Amino acid sequence: MLDRLVVELDRVLRTLAAPARTVRPLPGADLPEADLDATQRGHVGALMRINHVGEICAQALYQGQAITCRDPAAREALRSAAIEETEHLNWTAARMAELGARPSLLNPLWYGGALIMGVSAGLVGDRWNLGFLAETERQVEAHLQGHIDRLPPGDQKSWRILEQMRQDEREHAHTAERLGAEELPAPMRLAMRVASALMTRVAYYI
Template sequence: MRTLSLLDKVLTEIDQSLRVVHATAPTTERPNPAAEMPETAPLNEDDRILVAKLMRINHAGEVSAQGLYRGQALTAKREDIREQMERSAMEENDHLNWTEKRLHELGGRKSLLNPLFYWGSFTIGAVAGKIGDKWSLGFVKETEDQVIKHLEEHINRLPPHALSDMAILQKMKADEQHHADIAMQSGGAKLPFLARKLLMPLLSKVMTKSTYYV
């Protein structure tokens, strides 16, 4: 297999970012959890607007996750860690496509800030990977913990009859927990207190609050 040059890698990442933000990124072909859900009464207008906004937040979170994992995979030092990051990125693409499909069904739109979130997360991931695999994996754990927290909040805010949305978010939550677990099992280090308790929650809050409206 030919070794990729720096230019090859840059072009690959630009192509990936365009697929994530503007097209359809490659997935694992796992079935959409909403596909097996029975039909229920349509959401009223207020519920439809609420669910669409929540799905936009979760879609933007998956865009950020793509950037994070791609950046970490690019600078990972161990080949097994790189492969693990790439596999997690593929599974996050499933979430990306599920939430985008649901957004379209609800008449919602994707966040206008998605390109910013992708490249911001990519940069953070690349820096984390450059510092060291154990810190990169620890960053995955803390990121997933924040994602799980927001998913739980969104699940609790869903209307009781929004069964399709519930199925998607529950499956996403299970996947995020799996990603957090394997990150620590692979040698992830616990991040410093300030990063865990101040920086990560702050970044998460900025993303969720902004995409709720934009």
């Protein structure tokens, strides 16, 4: 139990304090920087901050879900998805740095809240756990598409990052569905969208 606790605490510290790792190269790294004015750079930087927060939350959600997951196949799917989300964390942080944007000051708070949600999802059973994963990824995919639509024309570097993330999130949802994800009730899906909208608005500025 002590070893497990140390491992989980290490994951928390790595997510919040250490540079995220990536196996795949940064999408769009070979492209020239778009000619953005100060307002556009600030806007795109804020969008990337939101997505960086989303990846912080994803790490916490997957960690919490994996802790309470009973099915080995489902647990492995959560761990695999978390690895790709770590890459997303790296990519969004790199793009923020290029744009001169900072991470959210509330990252520890976002992480703690998402971890509680992940643990709670796992406690209600594996099918609902996977259902929560699938619904989360579907909402994130839609959220990323919205950000892609809001990018300034010509910002191909940001577009490449968000588009690859969108494709990855879609595959995560499909994996959860293949493993037997249960469709969440409409009120729960609505509550998730409301919570996401609140996080998005706060993270844009803070």
